[in-house]
Amino acid sequence: xxxxxxxxxxxxxxxxxxxxxLFTEDFIAGTSHLSNEEIGIYMRLLCWNWNKRCIGLPKxxxxxxxxxxxQTDNEKKSCEKIVKEFxxxxxxxxxxxxxxxxxxxxxxxxxxSKVNGKLGGRPKKPSQNPPTSTSTSTNTSTxxxxxxxxxxxxxxxxxxxxxxxxxxxxxxxxxxxxQPEKLADMYNSYYDSVKDKEFAKQxxxxxxxxxxxxVVPKKNYDFGIRITKDEDRIKMFTDAxxxxxxxxxxKDYALKNKxxxxxxxxxxxxxxxxxxxxLGMKNEYR
Numbered sequence: 661x662x663x664x665x666x667x668x669x670x671x672x673x674x675x676x677x678x679x680x681x682l683f684t685e686d687f688i689a690g691t692s693h694l695s696n697e698e699i700g701i702y703m704r705l706l707c708w709n710w711n712k713r714c715i716g717l718p719k720x721x722x723x724x725x726x727x728x729x730x731q732t733d734n735e736k737k738s739c740e741k742i743v744k745e746f747x748x749x750x751x752x753x754x755x756x757x758x759x760x761x762x763x764x765x766x767x768x769x770x771x772x773s774k775v776n777g778k779l780g781g782r783p784k785k786p787s788q789n790p791p792t793s794t795s796t797s798t799n800t801s802t803x804x805x806x807x808x809x810x811x812x813x814x815x816x817x818x819x820x821x822x823x824x825x826x827x828x829x830x831x832x833x834x835x836x837x838x839q840p841e842k843l844a845d846m847y848n849s850y851y852d853s854v855k856d857k858e859f860a861k862q863x864x865x866x867x868x869x870x871x872x873x874x875v876v877p878k879k880n881y882d883f884g885i886r887i888t889k890d891e892d893r894i895k896m897f898t899d900a901x902x903x904x905x906x907x908x909x910x911k912d913y914a915l916k917n918k919x920x921x922x923x924x925x926x927x928x929x930x931x932x933x934x935x936x937x938x939l940g941m942k943n944e945y946r
């Protein structure tokens with residue numbers, strides 16, 4: 661979009677928007693590792709959520725599977741994978757953060773147009789920055805939050821949706837609540853590692869997704885897939901072979917990273933025959 665979008669913690673979707681703007685380049689990059697079946701399920705869930713004014717998916721996986729029209733066991737497993745990877749678990753629903761941001765952004769533009777239309781003037785662009793405290797604010801704005809949460813919030817660099825962040829902070833494990841400064845430093849490291857800040861999780865969603873349990877900050881490589889250590893990349897190939905889900909992307913990625921396949925063969929994670937027959941690397945292992 662080119663403009664930073666923020667989720668207002670008090671925003672409530674009001675009207676149904678018939679058109680959904682899909683940023684195709686981002687979507688293709690972010691779903692390159694999915695099978696066609698998984699992409700189809702993902703699209704069904706996104707369309708359903710948009711038609712429901714982005715209220716989120718019901719917090720019932722069986723209901724979600726029915727929404728996605730899943731019939732076979734494989735389709736149901738794919739649905740569970742999509743929900744886990746692309747939707748954040750909230751208190752009473754699952755939400756796709758990016759889609760909700762887009763919905764609220766568009767609604768804000770439409771509401772601004774309506775107001776200015778009645779006044780006979782050109783609509784002003786809605787503020788692209790989160791609300792900031794004024795010079796006259798006192799400690800009353802922080803008094804309603806717990807002291808231990810404020811230690812976390814004061815240290816966090818991306819201060820968005822404080823109310824929701826505190827709610828999710830209260831739900832995490834006690835051992836992590838007792839380390840607010842460390843938790844904030846971990847979030848800041850994650851936030852700094854995301855190249856395109858538009859796609860960075862806000863503190864609230866980062867907490868609810870328990871991203872603090874990730875041992876190593878994940879980096880974005882080419883192809884829109886997140887990969888950490890070499891062993892993780894090897895596992896990506898072995899899992900695809902095991903589940904018989906070797907896509908064109910997997911094969912192309914193997915060809916571009918033969919050194920990783922060599923390492924996997926050397927360590928016994930996969931065989932040369934699997935590289936040839938499953939990954940299409942006949943010319944590389946003659």
